[in-house]
Amino acid sequence: MAEMTYAAAGAAALSETMEADRTVWALGEDLGRGGVFGQYAGLEARFGAERIVSTPISEAAIMGVGVGAAMTGTRPVVEMRFADFALCATDELINQAAKARFMFGGQTRVPLTVRMPVGMWRSSAAQHSQSLEALYTHIPGLVVMMPATPADNHAMLKAAILSDDPVVYLEHKNLWPLSGEVPDDAAPYRIGTAGVARQGSDLTIVTWSATLHDILAAAGRAAQAGVADIEVLDLRTLWPWDKACVLQSVRRTGRLLIAHEAVVVGGFGAEVAATVAEELHSDLKAPVRRIGAPKLPIGYAPTLENEIRLGPDRLDAAIARMMS
């Protein structure tokens, strides 16, 4: 067992994978200085600039070089710095990486991990704060993963790098300093599995990424106030998502709330809600509901940014409504 931050857990996962497999390498802007958030700290000194490659500010070509190198038997980890910047490289990701295996009849694979930090983080404003997971879950041919804890960032990043699929790996910027136990002997993470973060019997809340921590706090308050005994599921992988885990939980509790930081309209919560509504209609004691950001650009001033956030008041009200 080691106590480490979410950022250090990511660095450790990459470091251990690079140690074990020389075909693993990383490229992106400023990696040599440890990445924007320290998630590559110490790696250049350890593995050299040939394997921890600092690139020009050229997102499309960074992604393209990663895709090409993945097709020829290496396992690149591509760093985009901000999910917002990765939009410059979506052609190479969506049109090339996601489709190569299929459109070439299975003759090539693209074992590529694309790290795109997401989320609101200290007034970063409209172009450095977005949670864009739904964009990628919509695309056939991509795996989408969103770790919420240091232990998961360690296990899930390793699984992403070892996967033969292109993985969009979305870390949350607000979680970088979060500290937690990272077990040395954890079982390998199986892509597509959710985690039960809290057991409960009255209401299932499905969430992911940083919102998990807000939900766990809200569930604690609800328990203390005697409002509800809440089961919290951390989806962890959004595609392919763990339908079985969600369905068995909602079958038991009869109530489902989905909470995410991203815009509610067209968010991945809609997919979870529709699936549960279709499969479990007669088991439901309340309508399935979603909670997330309004369909607005993220404001800079803390008052504006907080208006987008799922604060305790909004969460408590949503939970109370589910139980009424």
Next chain:
Amino acid sequence: MARTPQTRTTRSRRTPAKSAAKSTASKQPDVSKEELLELYREMLLIRRFEEKAGQMYGMGLIGGFCHLYIGQEAVVVGIQAALTGNDKVITSYRDHGHMLACGMESNGVMAELTGRAGGYSKGKGGSMHMFSRQKNFYGGHGIVGAQVPLGTGLAFAEKYKGSDALSVAYFGDGSANQGQVYEAFNMAALWKLPVIYVIENNQYAMGTSVARSSAQPELAKRGESFGIPGVQVDGMDVLAVKAAAEEAVAYVRGGKGPMILEMKTYRYRGHSMSDPAKYRSKEEVNKMRAERDPIERVRQMLLEKLNATEDELKAIDRDVKAIVSDAAEFAQNSPEPDASELYTDVLVEA
């Protein structure tokens, strides 16, 4: 300190002169008869294959988009003649000629055009999307210019693995105006990656001429600010192409970084089968065919300078026609893919 070669345009030797076919034919070619016969055969195979594909498209046997390579045959045949089997190749959607020149089977290519299970991509890719790991062909790609960073990545991986293979990224004059091409140029030059950028300047980016779309129409110069040397080559002359490619291969394999070869070529057909090419005159096309045709040039050279006989050439014509006709038959008889094929090769994880 060694200087990188500057961009040059050797008009006398490599760029289209008015009667280049005649001027080449006037001197003794520096090539054996056997080698030139082989280059002739490869170019003719592409020409006949593409003519058949065009015909089958007209008959409704091929769907979607289909971009023919007719007129440009000398480019890929000349370049491929300078490569070794380990070198990687990637190109755009005008890819049939590249696949044949890489040694991929015409049956598999044609069957992909007809969308059959026997096609290289099992009917899932079509004209624009085929691949062969065995032949080191890394795909036809449908987004203009997107293959250029990928080809740069192929080169990165070869250097990373310590192999001496290089990568050839083919793209057109249209791609040359895409931004990601320049991001890739910068990286390739910065990291001295073993990549040859072959710009197939066929004069028209879809329906817009180079003159109308390019502030710097001499595309060989497009790498200058990155220190990437560029050479303009007569892309209608397979021997000039091969000679330029050999120089580029020596330079790039020598660890000096990327190089640009601008091939001045011409496509006889429209951008795709659905393009009637009304943006240029019939006279322009006919003149090009009559005076600059890459296959006719080699044919004349074989007959006049290398003592080839009409019978020898006819035997090659017959052989090529048979290959293409077999491919057409295979492509029409190969079964359609089962609908279940759609659900395979998407993700390993789900």
